Amino acid sequence: MELIITEKENAARRIAEILSEGTAEAERRNGVNVYRWGGKRCVGLSGHVVGVDFPPEYANWRDVEPVELVDADVTKEPTQENIVATLREQARKAESVTIATDYDREGELIGKEAYELVREETDAPVDRVRFSSITEREVREAFADPDEIDFDLAAAGEARQTIDLVWGAALTRFLSLSARQLGDDFISVGRVQSPTLKLIVDREREIQAFEPDDYWEIFADLTKDGTAFEAQYFYDDDGSEAERVWDEDAADAAFEDLRSADRATVTSVRRRTRTDAPPEPFNTTAFISAAGSLGYSAQRAMSLAEELYTAGYITYPRTDNTVYPEDLDPEALLDSFVGSRQFGDDAEALLEQEEVVPTEGDEETTDHPPIHPTGELPSSNELDEDAAEVFELVVRRFFATVAEPATWAHLRVVAEAEGRTMKANGKRLLEEGYHAVYPYSSADETFVPEVEEGEDLAMSDVELEAKQTQPPRRYGQSRLIRKMEEMGLGTKATRHNTIEKLYDRGYIEGDPPRPTALADAVVEAAEEYADRVVSEEMTAQLERDMTAIAEGEETLDEVTDESREMLERVFEELRASREEIGDFLQESLKADKTLGPCPDCGEDLLVRSSRHGSYFVGCDGFPDCRYTLPLPSTGEPLVLDEVCDEHDMHHVKMLAGRDTFVHGCPRCEAEKADETDDEVIGTCPECGEEHGGELAIKRLRSGSRLVGCTRYPDCDYSLPLPRNGDVVVTDEVCDEHDLPALEIHDEEDDDDPWELGCPICNYAEYQARNAVDDLEDLSGIGSATAEKLEAVGVEDPEDLTEVDPGDVAANVQGVSADQIEDWQAELAD
DSSP states (O other): OEEEEESBHHHHHHHHHHHTTTOOEEEEETTEEEEEETTEEEEEOBSOSEEEEOOGGGOOTTTSOGGGGGGOOOEEEESSHHHHHHHHHHHHHOSEEEEEOOSSHHHHHHHHHHHHHHHTTOOOOEEEOOOSSOOHHHHHHHHHSOBOOOHHHHHHHHHHHHHHHHHHHHHHHHHHHHTTOOGGGOOOOOTTHHHHHHHHHHHHHHHHHOOOOEEEEEEEEEEETTEEEEEEEEEEETTEEEOOBOOHHHHHHHHHHHHTOSEEEEEEEEEEEEEEOOOOOBOHHHHHHHHHTTTOOHHHHHHHHHHHHHTTSBOOSOOOOOSOOTTOOHHHHHHTTTTOTTTHHHHHHHHTSSOOOOOOOSOOOSSOOOBOBOSOOOOTTOSOHHHHHHHHHHHHHHHHHTSOOEEEEEEEEEEEETTEEEEEEEEEEEEOGGGGTOTTSOOOOBOOOOOOTTOEEEEEEEEEEEEEOOOOOOOOHHHHHHHHHHHTOSOTTTHHHHHHHHHHTTSEETTTTEEOHHHHHHHHHHHHHOGGGGOHHHHHHHHHHHHHHHTTSSOHHHHHHHHHHHHHHHHHHHHTTHHHHHHHHHHHHHHTTEEEEOTTTSSEEEEEEOTTSOEEEEETTTTTOOOEEEOOSSSEEEEEEEEOTTTOOEEEEEEOGGGOEEEEOHHHHHHHHHHOOOEEEEEOTTTHHHHOOEEEEEEOTTSOEEEEETTTTTOOOEEEEOSSSEEEEEEEEOTTTOOEEEEEESSTTOSSOEEEESHHHHHHHHHHHTOOOSGGGSTTOOHHHHHHHHHTTOOSHHHHHHSOHHHHHHHSTTOOHHHHHHHHHHHHO
8 A cells, every 4th residue: 555645735736635645535543534545545745744842851841940941852752643543543544655745844844743753653764745736737746756755954944943942941931930921911032033033023113212313305387279287396416416404494495486487398308118127936935925906915915825735736736946947838838827807818818929938136045936826727706706816816827927018208398487496297107018928016297298298288276385295104914024025034935934922922013013012111121131032133144044954964963953052042141131132021011001090009010911811900009009991892902092181091902813802991981880870761571570679771891882770680681782972862762672873973063973773673674684694695705715614524514613623724725724714803893
């Protein structure tokens, strides 16, 4: 029997389908699918099925000094025991084994891990196959010409694993213990993570330290034959054209001169044609950047690309290459799109060019080609909306790289009035070229009419605009990844994960990401007491060392020993300042949660969490002062910069995904509730007849509003109301529930209020409108995805709430565990 091992379950299913020509059948072993046909078996892993860790005696953070981890042994233990058990079981029966994991450093390490598990069970020969897309042609060619495991490449991945574990665990424990931040709130440190965080913090420092300079610009409308176009004042500044006037008096003088004129004479007309070259092929960084312009985070973009790769629609998405391989036939690939409703016309137009010659970038590697479509097209409704959009992006980027350049006509007009010069620059697209097939790059035109030198034009609407220089922009995720690439931080396979980890650990927020107070504190502490922790030079050197391992120039032991020695020197710097570091971090962490002064004792009011996981505002003087304020039950609180004028208290935003909202000043919200009397509107349907309970409009101290029973807590019947707007009780009465109709007015004279109607009827309609009766009611599930889910036993929403996301994702092509978790969260709401 031949055993084939892939990196993931959906890759196993795809490869089994190709090699068996659709005859493979799945059998469950230990909860894992084993695909079988003839004398072959195919098993999918789940990435790394063994993990590196320290021996058990190092597990207790309080009993082990962090520095002891620097020289501690590193062990390997199964992390996916059912998959490991299945792999061992199949290996014992195998006469030959083929490793078919992804072809990169990480994939080679995963393959080596599988090889080691196999070797514990059998001496059967082990081959390695490599491919850049899971298409029928590439898979069959790879299996027809197997190779051997690249143990040097795998060792480079293993070195990264070990170094990241030792550095991350030792420094994380040291800082967390020093600051007394344990449990879920530990302070995370990482070899790549921390220098990346410093990049973000440094940029924020530049923004905060930036002092704007004032300048002025002058604009006017010039008109020919009744058509106006905008021109801008400029002057000669040591041989260069300057538009910004830095002196206010000079700006006023120029403005007054131009405003006094009603005509301008054309003194110069220059026409030229410019060629706009098509973009180069996608590597990972360029793809993430392009996907980011469509609104996808780096992590989400790569997740979608992985799905498309595993399904056979695009090539491997982790690549530095920007040069298509010689064996790529661009005309044949274009031809595969002819007849497609979405891409067919563009493909045919490209094939009609005199020649089809792809663009090239500067990076040419031999591991994987640039990201491009394979020529296999998904059937209608097979991809969800996000995956379909990313697939179109990849297809159109390939189209762009084989398209003609665009041609632009540029027209520059200079005119003079009262000794002052104005200029206007127009551009017009003469030949669309690649813009016709790639709508993601700008093809905006600027209109300037044809004029001649000496021509007299009307001038009007002269405006003087006062402006200020702007601080540098924050790094968006794609720009941050490009910066990481420039500095040698991480790899194409890990950079997006590093950014996601910074979000998860509470170091950054928003998009583009900005650092939290925790991030400022950790970076400042590292700079003060051990700057190597956030040094990009150290991390980049380790990346170079791992590349040297892959190329056989250094060994795993040499590089990991050198890394441990470096970390030992870091601890020599840290140990002498442990108390100062702890005090500094504690004060900084407290600042991130501080809202303002306590009205009872003057101590700080802080955002706190209860033992049940909810949030509230509590006094730092506890237990002597027990002043508290409630916070909304929905979301996680974020302290904003905005401060309440009345209470000197920071406003709070509640982060709750699509339902995120600004709560405002907690004291204001509590006082509004205290000052608002309940307004009785009718009888409680639960307890009114028996106990006399009544329904009243209530405002809670947490800021929420509801219609609830006056006998609360004995009767907890309630109906939600919108958070904002004035609730107006009308004279209209519901025949069924004998309750008045309610309206929500945004302002006092709102002539188009939100008509809620009877609160009981309104809530029943809301529940019916949002009810999920079948799978296709959930966002992102079309008929094709619903059929795939039903095939694995998920037939309705109730089934979906009870499944393990990882198990289902492993058995449903094109569906990730993250998507399933999102659907489960949607059902929970």
